[in-house]
Amino acid sequence: MTHCDSSGGDYPGTIVARPELGPADAALVTEAELAQERARPLFSGFAVGAAVRTESGTEPYLGWNVEDPSLVRVLHAEQAAIYAAVHRENAAARVLDIAIWGTGDVPPCGACRQTIVDSNPEARVLFPYRGGILITSAADLLPLSFRITPSSP
Template sequence: MDNFQIVDFTSLSEEVKKLIREAVEIRTRAYCPYSNFAVGAAILTEEDSKVYTGFNIENSTLTPSICAERAAVPRAVCDGYLKFKMVAVAAHQNDSYTAPCGVCRQTLSEFCGSDGDIEIYLSKPTMDKVLCTKLSNLLPLSFVSYKKDSVINNCK
């Protein structure tokens, strides 16, 4: 795979299609009265293949708004999942796909699976075509200021 490819939804594995459907479904619950731009995200954990969803939640002062991906991450982490296999993001843009913002990319990089990356699937609610990529393509030089494993072990 180069940086990304756009494929037909029907060509994807059942696991990926289910994840995208979850992102599209949760998107309908987004709280976005200011932008009217609803986004849904679904995360698949590496261990146990559990799905955690989230949607964007806006605030009138904008800064405390929460992106869909960052709404899903703490739900997984609260249940003890620290490695993600794949993420689906669903939003509607006429001429493009909605990728995670920079803060969400960096947040997701904290929870890369055992192969050091996360598969990313970007879809519109119509689920006809899907942009497939990896987090490493979206965030090639993620910020790391310490050895993550030693910090996680010290927190226990």
């Protein structure tokens, strides 16, 4: 049985029913859902799409997961979307929001959490969870993340 409550459950954040999302969030989730259709999960069968909005205000950057037969190329949707933003803008492209879509609960994996934090710890992260959309932040998903701190001489 699916249910939707207002707390983030196991995660920090808030679960919102999809029809109750604001227009910008709803549009970003729809873009992630459309991106999922392009996924190529040959081995896992777990198709995921992602849509990223950056500070630039351009159309969202999309990503989907890819697992090639050789397994040489394995991309996660969230990383693919962020890499698309970096490729189009520059290495400093700053993610404001990222929506993730898949079947069931789709929290980002640890590697993708680090990728999002590297772009912007305060980025809003939206993904399906417990029958609704969990809205949280990158820093809340990955506390104590890896950071390079310049050493003092």
